[in-house]
Structures are given as structure tokens and as C-alpha cells.
Amino acid sequence: MPVGRAFSVAVRALDGHIVEIEADISGGLPSVSLVGLPDTALQESRDRVRAAITNSRQDWPDTKLTLALSPATLPKMGSVYDLALALAVLAAQTKDDWPRLAKTVLLGELALDGRVRPVKGILPAVAAAKREGWPAAVVPFENLPEASLIDGIDVWGVRDLRHLHAWIRGEGSLEPRVDSVPSVQRETADLADVVGQSHARFAVEVAAAGGHHLMLTGPPGVGKTMLAQRLPGLLPPLAESEALEVTAIHSVAGLLSSSTPLITRPPFVAPHHTSSVAAMVGGGSGMARPGAVSRAHRGVLFLDECAEIATPVLEALRTPLEDGQIRIARRDGVACYPARFQLVLAANPCPCARPDPRDCVCGALEKRRYLGKLSGPLLDRVDLDIQMHSLRAGVTTAEDGESTAVVRARVAAARDAAAERWRPYGIRTNVEVSGSLLRRKFRLPPETMKPLDVAAARGTLSLRGMDRTLRVAWTLADLAGRTSPVLEDITTALSFRQGGRAR
Structure with a gap:
């Protein structure tokens, strides 16, 4: 037959x-x-x-x-x-x-x-x-x-x-390959649009230079969302292999444009605070589809109103934050998607979220319970914890912030310095450096490490937190053009990490 x-x-x-x-x-x-x-x-x-x-x-x-x-x-x-x-x-x-x-x-x-x-x-x-x-x-x-x-x-x-x-049958012809594939051209918002908030702006620059996770806490209208939306514009374009990997994820998710399929800029994904676990990490019937953490691969995952997100959804972020990938077991097998992203959290200080703290009607216990949804293990993976405050009168005209192009140039120089330093170890950014490598081959002098040793002895800093603080210090040194961190970099990194809340 x-x-x-x-x-x-x-x-x-x-x-x-x-x-x-x-x-x-x-x-x-x-x-x-x-x-x-x-x-x-x-x-x-x-x-x-x-x-x-x-x-x-x-x-x-x-x-x-x-x-x-x-x-x-x-x-x-x-x-x-x-x-x-x-x-x-x-x-x-x-x-x-x-x-x-x-x-x-x-x-x-x-x-x-x-x-x-x-x-x-x-x-x-x-x-x-x-x-x-x-x-x-x-x-x-x-x-x-x-x-x-x-x-x-x-x-x-x-x-x-x-x-x-x-x-x-050999009797006709089909359309040949496209010689020049156009990429997605997304306009990036300018960092100069953010009025004031010099401390938070510098934290965003540090996050972009080292690939660190960031949390912004403050009353409504101070610029948390604006800063998060401008972070992708500070990141360098994706390398060819990274662009193909990110494009493949969006292809499986069915999100590619037929006219401009290639993604060359870091993606920015901002799921709604009512998203489910499956929407965040991936899921669905049959073979699991990529979720928000995978669509944000090599880019930024922004969780606005993070205190309103369900606790199981937040806790599901622990594994991809640590491993850079997510494994989802379903009826038809196990799906493994890359998920190496920068996490940006934004939250109000309390449920009422009054612009003026003096008008707040929330009690101390209510405030503690509101942000208590963010567990210690999750916050321990956040490198930069920034408290933002309402602007004072006159700031809107007294301060002119730097543009995205100016800050991007400094970020690129810092990333180049980090890539050159870590190249023998197959690493490109400071956030990827292992703790053992930092403590052995790149160990800092005891007098420089003293603030970290004191914080660890008091129990306000975990071993993982110490490693993450060291990575931020190396990023600060790269931004300043130094070959290794000094005491000032360590103390600044520690202040960024604690952010007014002992962890």
C-alpha cells in the first residue's frame, strides 16, 4: 500500500x-x-x-x-x-x-x-x-x-x-528568505523627565550598571513608575545570542510582530497586580507556556503595587530570581524557560497611601502588615531598597536631571569594565558573580569589609545579603572608575540594601 x-x-x-x-x-x-x-x-x-x-x-x-x-x-x-x-x-x-x-x-x-x-x-x-x-x-x-x-x-x-x-514537484518557486530583518524599535522615555529624586535616580543607574534588583517605596506620585519605565533605556542592546533567545520566547508566546520580529532591546514587562501564579511564572494546559518572568528575560520585570499582589505569586519569584530559569511540570512534560531578569518592585508605604504622611490614617500594625506580605527571603534577593519622599516646594524648577543618553554612557562604561574583569570566569555582569569568587579570588582588605562583618555579627545581614552587598559595591566602583571597591563603596552599598528596614 x-x-x-x-x-x-x-x-x-x-x-x-x-x-x-x-x-x-x-x-x-x-x-x-x-x-x-x-x-x-x-x-x-x-x-x-x-x-x-x-x-x-x-x-x-x-x-x-x-x-x-x-x-x-x-x-x-x-x-x-x-x-x-x-x-x-x-x-x-x-x-x-x-x-x-x-x-x-x-x-x-x-x-x-x-x-x-x-x-x-x-x-x-x-x-x-x-x-x-x-x-x-x-x-x-x-x-x-x-x-x-x-x-x-x-x-x-x-x-x-x-x-x-x-x-x-520542482515546478514552481517560493518566497526566499528576507535578507535584512527589521528589529522592534521602541521609543524609550527620557530619565530627564523625572523631577528631583536624585537618590532614587542614582539607584536606578546602579541597578542598570550591575543588573541588580530594585525596590522603590514611597507615596503616590513621587515617580516610582516613571523611574522603573526608564530603566530599560539605560541598559545596553542585547547581544546577538541574547536577542535570538528573547525573540524565541516571544515567538512561543505568540507576541512577535510579523513585520519586525527581532527583539534587540531589553524587554519591559509589567503584569497587573491581580496576576495569577500561572500568569507570572508560566503555565496552562498541556505544555506550559512562558509567563511574565520569561517574557522579561534579559530585561526588566516591573511589579507595581507589589504589596497588593497575592503572596503565592510573590513567593513563586524566589526560584527564577536565584536560578535564572523556571521549570514548570505539567501533564505533557516539564517545560524549562530562561528567566534571568531584573526585578523592580514598587509599593506605597501603607494602605491609605496619602500623599502627605501627616494625613495617614493607618496604624503601626496596619503598616507593618501591609508590607509584611513581602517575605524576608524575597526581600533578601533585592539589592537596592530605596525610600522615596514627596518633593519639596521649588524642586521642580531648581533641579534639572541628566538625560538617559548621558547616564547610559556611564552605565555602558561600567558594564564594559565588569565584563573585562569577569571574562576569564565566563561572567558579564556583577550580579552574576558567585559569592565564593568574591570571597576568595577577589577578597577585599579587612578594613574595607568591616561594615559588612559588623552587620553580619549583629544579625541584620545574611550571608546571601553580604554577597549581594559586595556585588553592589563592585558596581559602585565600576561607575566611579576604580579597579576595586573602597570603604565608601561598601558603606554606600550597605545603605542601599538596608533602605531603612533592617534585613
């Missing part, structure tokens, strides 16, 4: 696995069986593929048809297999052996009239095909700019099933 074969890719998290699709036509009553752990969307592809083939002036088998997706133990999800299913059926129906079909992975969803619609996860799928040694991949025309980001493999864009069928 004739058997047609085509190939596609199953994307699990950011990994792709080649899927072989076989179509077997045998005697019996007309029916279609789809095997190989398909989900609901894939089960429905039988009707889409049948309509697309008949509306493309091709014959559909009028006997028993079996479609098998291998490996059979790998769950298959989505509509990305429609093109491969259709070509496998056509190959079995015509009993032809097309060389191009055996050397090409097919990705795309079919409309009933044969048009090819875009799908999610094209970037990791094409990357997996290249890694497995496949010479070519066919993707929907709208996904062609995204697929063109992967070098070393021929990518072709297809608009409808008839053109693909002709190309497979």
Missing part, C-alpha cells in the same frame, strides 16, 4: 523535535485516523487538511486513511503540522517520490481554501531543524522574516497549498 512521508517540528518550551508524519492509504470504508498523541487542535486538522486539499484542486482519498505522527510518545499540539499532513496525504495519493519533500521540514496552518496561515514558535522550530541537519524549511509567508533570523538553513515562505505542491 502507498505510504507518504513528510516532516515537521514539535516545539516543547524552547526546544524542537523533528516529527515524521506518515500517511497510509488502505482498503476499507472512507475514514481518517490520526494517531501519535495529538491534542484537540491537531485532531481538528483532519477537516482543515481535507478541505484545503479539495479546494486546491487535488483529490482526497476515498478509502481508509491513517495518519501517524512519530515519535508516538511525544505529545503533539497546535496546528503547525497542517502543511506536513497535507503533503504526506498528497504523496500517498499520487504515489510520487519527491526529493524535496524528504529534505524539507514543513511548518504552517491551513485555511479551508488552501491558504497558509502563520503559527507560533517558528523561530525555535527552524533552529531545531538546523540543529538536526535539515537543509531547508518551509514556513508561512507571514513568518518568513522570523524564520530568516536563523542562518545556515534555507527558509522559504509559502502563501497557499497549491504553490507548495508545485514547488515540491
Whole structure:
């Protein structure tokens, strides 16, 4: 009996696995069986593929048809297999052996009239095909700019099933790869727009230079959100490997633009304070999808009104903050997404949040309970704790802050100094340095370490807090152009960390 074969890719998290699709036509009553752990969307592809083939002036088998997706133990999800299913059926129906079909992975969803619609996860799928040694991949025309980001493999864009069928037979042509893929151009707000708050502005600069986590506490209207929104503008552009990794995450999440798919600037993600655990760290039925922590990878995760966020959601941030990745176990397997982001927390000092503290109606216990939702282990991972206050009269005209461009230049110089220092250890930023490396090969003199030793002896600073304070001190030294921290850097870093609350 004739058997047609085509190939596609199953994307699990950011990994792709080649899927072989076989179509077997045998005697019996007309029916279609789809095997190989398909989900609901894939089960429905039988009707889409049948309509697309008949509306493309091709014959559909009028006997028993079996479609098998291998490996059979790998769950298959989505509509990305429609093109491969259709070509496998056509190959079995015509009993032809097309060389191009055996050397090409097919990705795309079919409309009933044969048009090819875009799908999610094209970037990791094409990357997996290249890694497995496949010479070519066919993707929907709208996904062609995204697929063109992967070098070393021929990518072709297809608009409808008839053109693909002709190309497979060697009788037509498809759209070639896009030579120059435009990137997302996002206007960044200027740091000069923030009036006053010189201490908080400097803390944001330190956070950008070292990749440190930041918490801003103060009454409404003092500029907490404005400062957080301007942090991504101080960060350097993503390296090529980082840009592809961030773009792949947004591709799986279905958030890429078809015209400007490449993400070259650090992302800024600000979920609502009512977000669930699944929305924050990832989840969903079947294979887990990326959450806010993964979409903020290599960028900034801003949690405004963090004291209003549910405690389980906040506690779920501990692991990605420490490990730089998140593992989510679901029915169809374990999904692992990168999640190395900068956390920025913003909170009011109390529930009533009156602009003037003298008008506050909250008791001491109520204030303590309000911010007590932020547990000690979570706050211990925050390097810079800043208390912001309302502006005094006349500040709006007396102070002119530096622009984003000026501060970005200092941040870039500090990051370059850190990257040069940590290059032998495979590290680029101060926040990634291990505590053992700081305490052994880069140990500071005892007189410089004395404030940290005193705080640790009093129990106001944990061992992890000491390591994080040292990283901030190295960032302060980089901003000042020093080769190593001095006593002033240690005391400044310690004051940033404690922020008026002993931890």
C-alpha cells in the first residue's frame, strides 16, 4: 500500500523535535485516523487538511486513511503540522517520490481554501531543524522574516497549498528568505523627565550598571513608575545570542510582530497586580507556556503595587530570581524557560497611601502588615531598597536631571569594565558573580569589609545579603572608575540594601 512521508517540528518550551508524519492509504470504508498523541487542535486538522486539499484542486482519498505522527510518545499540539499532513496525504495519493519533500521540514496552518496561515514558535522550530541537519524549511509567508533570523538553513515562505505542491514537484518557486530583518524599535522615555529624586535616580543607574534588583517605596506620585519605565533605556542592546533567545520566547508566546520580529532591546514587562501564579511564572494546559518572568528575560520585570499582589505569586519569584530559569511540570512534560531578569518592585508605604504622611490614617500594625506580605527571603534577593519622599516646594524648577543618553554612557562604561574583569570566569555582569569568587579570588582588605562583618555579627545581614552587598559595591566602583571597591563603596552599598528596614 502507498505510504507518504513528510516532516515537521514539535516545539516543547524552547526546544524542537523533528516529527515524521506518515500517511497510509488502505482498503476499507472512507475514514481518517490520526494517531501519535495529538491534542484537540491537531485532531481538528483532519477537516482543515481535507478541505484545503479539495479546494486546491487535488483529490482526497476515498478509502481508509491513517495518519501517524512519530515519535508516538511525544505529545503533539497546535496546528503547525497542517502543511506536513497535507503533503504526506498528497504523496500517498499520487504515489510520487519527491526529493524535496524528504529534505524539507514543513511548518504552517491551513485555511479551508488552501491558504497558509502563520503559527507560533517558528523561530525555535527552524533552529531545531538546523540543529538536526535539515537543509531547508518551509514556513508561512507571514513568518518568513522570523524564520530568516536563523542562518545556515534555507527558509522559504509559502502563501497557499497549491504553490507548495508545485514547488515540491520542482515546478514552481517560493518566497526566499528576507535578507535584512527589521528589529522592534521602541521609543524609550527620557530619565530627564523625572523631577528631583536624585537618590532614587542614582539607584536606578546602579541597578542598570550591575543588573541588580530594585525596590522603590514611597507615596503616590513621587515617580516610582516613571523611574522603573526608564530603566530599560539605560541598559545596553542585547547581544546577538541574547536577542535570538528573547525573540524565541516571544515567538512561543505568540507576541512577535510579523513585520519586525527581532527583539534587540531589553524587554519591559509589567503584569497587573491581580496576576495569577500561572500568569507570572508560566503555565496552562498541556505544555506550559512562558509567563511574565520569561517574557522579561534579559530585561526588566516591573511589579507595581507589589504589596497588593497575592503572596503565592510573590513567593513563586524566589526560584527564577536565584536560578535564572523556571521549570514548570505539567501533564505533557516539564517545560524549562530562561528567566534571568531584573526585578523592580514598587509599593506605597501603607494602605491609605496619602500623599502627605501627616494625613495617614493607618496604624503601626496596619503598616507593618501591609508590607509584611513581602517575605524576608524575597526581600533578601533585592539589592537596592530605596525610600522615596514627596518633593519639596521649588524642586521642580531648581533641579534639572541628566538625560538617559548621558547616564547610559556611564552605565555602558561600567558594564564594559565588569565584563573585562569577569571574562576569564565566563561572567558579564556583577550580579552574576558567585559569592565564593568574591570571597576568595577577589577578597577585599579587612578594613574595607568591616561594615559588612559588623552587620553580619549583629544579625541584620545574611550571608546571601553580604554577597549581594559586595556585588553592589563592585558596581559602585565600576561607575566611579576604580579597579576595586573602597570603604565608601561598601558603606554606600550597605545603605542601599538596608533602605531603612533592617534585613
